[in-house]
Amino acid sequence: MGNTDSVLGLQRRQLIKGALAVSAGMAGFSVLKPVYAADDMVVKGPRVPDVKPSKVSARCHVIIAKDPEPTPENQGMFSNMGFIITQKGVVVFDSGGSVQIGEMLIRQIKKMTDKPVVKVFNSHMHGDHWLGNHAFVQEWPNVEIYAHENMHKAIKEGVGEFWVNMQARATNNATAGTVITAPNQVLKGGEVFDMGDTLLRVHYYGKCHTDSDICLEVTADKTVYAGDIVMTGRVANMDDGTYTGSIEGIKKLKADTQATNYVQGHFKFGPKQADIYLEFLETLYGSVVEFQKQGVGPSEMKDKVLPKLKKYRDWKGFDGVIGRYIALAYTEAEANNF
Ligand SMILES: [Zn+2]
Known part of the structure; x- marks a missing residue:
């Protein structure tokens, strides 16, 4: 137009x-x-x-x-x-x-x-x-x-x-x-x-990407439509969700369905998408928790965590949102400590 x-x-x-x-x-x-x-x-x-x-x-x-x-x-x-x-x-x-x-x-x-x-x-x-x-x-x-x-x-x-x-x-x-x-x-x-x-x-x-995420399993095909709780190739919006909830949710989804195909809400589908996203979340959140234990404060956290996420740098939106999502992980990790 x-x-x-x-x-x-x-x-x-x-x-x-x-x-x-x-x-x-x-x-x-x-x-x-x-x-x-x-x-x-x-x-x-x-x-x-x-x-x-x-x-x-x-x-x-x-x-x-x-x-x-x-x-x-x-x-x-x-x-x-x-x-x-x-x-x-x-x-x-x-x-x-x-x-x-x-x-x-x-x-x-x-x-x-x-x-x-x-x-x-x-x-x-x-x-x-x-x-x-x-x-x-x-x-x-x-x-x-x-x-x-x-x-x-x-x-x-x-x-x-x-x-x-x-x-x-x-x-x-x-x-x-x-x-x-x-x-x-x-x-x-x-x-x-x-x-x-x-x-x-x-x-x-429960609360993963939002508090309203459902996944649909097509049993005869071993295929799962996962919505936004599985997202690779694009950094998922985490403003309405939680890291720990997403990590637990994906683990349960994998165990419950043993799917051979995960269809994401954005971009891709494939057999490994749940594993790839789980690793991304565990790396991001796990690093934040680890650095928090070492006394790293919120202002230095991004610089500390970014090198750990090197292999995800080409995901769409990475540079624009990763700082904010590390900050969200920081807040969540801090809250989980109390
Ligand atoms: Zn969404």
Whole structure:
């Protein structure tokens, strides 16, 4: 999208539409219908270009987002979207960060199967993983949308508004028209769904990346959709999570599932992703704990820990966020000492 005057005019209308969507979102937190302006002003950001799904295992697929952050160019698509084609229909794991991204995912699914999407799982409360719910409700009004109970709570507290605004700002309103569409099913962890040719098992390990992370195990494929509790190649946001919780969570996930494939919420999938991320977390947090014992203070901690993390330096976002995440680890380690 170029910066011509007419485009700016469109953007202004999109802003108004975004504001409408947000106020509609605050009116109630059930599934919402999109709000349209006058007929010729159905203001919506442009469609998102198709991205071909990657095959993970017999039933499991994922659309990989190549960027680590939302930009006008990627139209807010910076998180992966998974789907599982089962005997009893298609199951989606993460619906994307806007209605347009969700619609793109639906187009790709329809190229591969005539089966409807019967279930959508939202991995956690960060909106890049679930604002696409809107597209699925438009296409299949009775679709079941599942999320952990803590995500339902976060949506009541306004996390949806925060993310709609953030995505719109970061993309010059390419995500305009996205209506906050809350999940309509509540998970606590431990649920099992029989999809005919495979079971789906929901795993919840407390506060890891957030307090609302669920993982979905596709038992017949030994594949786990891990959301953001497994992240390699990009330094994960730890502002809403804990290091010790993440470390324990990944260990339990590995033991519970013995998966041969981990699909991350960003970037990659592969057999070793849980191990690689576990090692990263243990190195970062373990170093901070060790140096704290030696009396290293918060101001010198970054310089001490950085050399230990050498092999992760090419992870996206490393230089920008690692200082802050070492500081978070410091605070967490200190708190755990008392
Ligand atoms: Zn996240």
